Amino acid sequence: MQQTWLVVTEPEVVRELFARGPEAVDAGQANFHLRGNVRLRNTFLFDGSEHLDRRRLIAGRMRGRSMIANADHVTEAIDRMAESWPAGRRFAALPSVRRVTSDLMTHLVLGDPDADGNRAVRRALWDHPASDPGQLAVLDRAVFAEIARRRATGTNARAADCMSALLSARTNSGAMLADRDVRDEVISLMLAGAQKTTALLAWAIHELARDPVAQERLRAREPGFADRVITETLRLHPPHLTGRRLREPMSFDGHDLPAGAFLLVTPTTIHRRKDLYDDPKAFRPDRFDVGRKPPVGSWLPYGGGVRRCPGASLAHFEARLSLERIVDRFDVSASRRRRISVTPRTGAR
Numbered sequence: 001m002q003q004t005w006l007v008v009t010e011p012e013v014v015r016e017l018f019a020r021g022p023e024a025v026d027a028g029q030a031n032f033h034l035r036g037n038v039r040l041r042n043t044f045l046f047d048g049s050e051h052l053d054r055r056r057l058i059a060g061r062m063r064g065r066s067m068i069a070n071a072d073h074v075t076e077a078i079d080r081m082a083e084s085w086p087a088g089r090r091f092a093a094l095p096s097v098r099r100v101t102s103d104l105m106t107h108l109v110l111g112d113p114d115a116d117g118n119r120a121v122r123r124a125l126w127d128h129p130a131s132d133p134g135q136l137a138v139l140d141r142a143v144f145a146e147i148a149r150r151r152a153t154g155t156n157a158r159a160a161d162c163m164s165a166l167l168s169a170r171t172n173s174g175a176m177l178a179d180r181d182v183r184d185e186v187i188s189l190m191l192a193g194a195q196k197t198t199a200l201l202a203w204a205i206h207e208l209a210r211d212p213v214a215q216e217r218l219r220a221r222e223p224g225f226a227d228r229v230i231t232e233t234l235r236l237h238p239p240h241l242t243g244r245r246l247r248e249p250m251s252f253d254g255h256d257l258p259a260g261a262f263l264l265v266t267p268t269t270i271h272r273r274k275d276l277y278d279d280p281k282a283f284r285p286d287r288f289d290v291g292r293k294p295p296v297g298s299w300l301p302y303g304g305g306v307r308r309c310p311g312a313s314l315a316h317f318e319a320r321l322s323l324e325r326i327v328d329r330f331d332v333s334a335s336r337r338r339r340i341s342v343t344p345r346t347g348a349r
């Protein structure tokens with residue numbers, strides 16, 4: 001079947017598109033085409049009332065209470081990571097960052113990562129490279145085992161983790177979610193959340209390593225500076241795309257589009273437009289100083305409208321604590337390996 005895809009690079013179109021509600025545009029249908037290893041029955045892929053119900057259920061676990069509950073856990077996880085860093089030697093930060101974010105996502109989605117059943121899930125998540133089906137099977141088994149354990153021993157509906165919320169949820173007709181649905185949601189949340197927060201933290205470390213002054217300002221806790229570092233990192237390196245499918249014919253920016261057309265919002269293209277950002281390739285947190293905000297629709301790493309990422313504040317909060325903790329302990333500097341020959345980065349797979 002022929003499909004119409006459009007790539008959106010105009011902030012004004014982004015603004016209009018994100019303002020459309022679920023009666024006019026679907027996000028789940030569009031995400032389906034971008035889904036990677038996200039599982040089939042979960043918030044990203046639903047539309048309409050099914051989406052709203054599910055989103056309410058999990059988003060409730062990503063607000064204030066969970067964040068505060070998370071704070072000690074974040075600092076402990078970062079301290080453990082920092083202790084493993086070999087000061088004075090060159091090393092790649094990414095693998096250890098992935099461990100920390102896996103740990104934090106396990107905490108959010110399952111509760112205490114050191115509890116017996118959760119530990120197996122966390123380990124499977126640590127070891128999970130981007131899309132290895134073998135590892136995914138290990139993760140599946142660990143999550144199903146934990147669901148079975150909780151079904152047998154009873155779930156605390158008031159616990160702060162997402163799995164407890166899913167296990168105690170009832171549909172309008174009073175039915176429980178099937179184990180497979182709980183599994184799909186839990187795994188998708190952990191993978192998507194961990195991959196994106198890993199990308200954010202790793203890119204922030206990459207940029208800070210080239211900017212000792214920014215590290216000093218972070219260390220001095222200059223008000224608002226950590227937020228600007230994170231905002232600027234997400235501008236330069238947004239880890240995710242956003243898609244929508246039109247439910248009805250619409251026109252944007254003079255283009256008449258049929259129902260069923262897909263619109264792909266690519267933050268990188270917009271975030272690097274010279275007319276929106278001065279010297280767009282440079283890492284300059286101060287461009288987000290109070291009163292100098294970019295126009296609406298030109299900073300969109302978290303998508304927008306009713307589908308805006310519900311994990312945004314949590315990711316931001318974790319990134320801020322982590323970066324402050326890292327610069328408190330280390331001067332981070334980039335290792336500049338001189339390359340004479342250029343080889344394919346992924347090893348010519």
Ligand code: HEM
Binds near residue numbers: 200305307
């Ligand atoms: C730097 C970190 C993150 C970035 C950049 C990010 C980005 C995004 C983007 C672009 C979307 C699509 C929004 C749209 O269609 O308008 C999204 C959706 C979503 N994100 Fe995040 N995300 C991040 C972290 C997280 C975390 C930590 C969680 C929590 C576990 C999370 C959970 C979700 C969920 C459940 C959705 C689907 C929302 C819906 O369809 O209603 N994200 N995220």
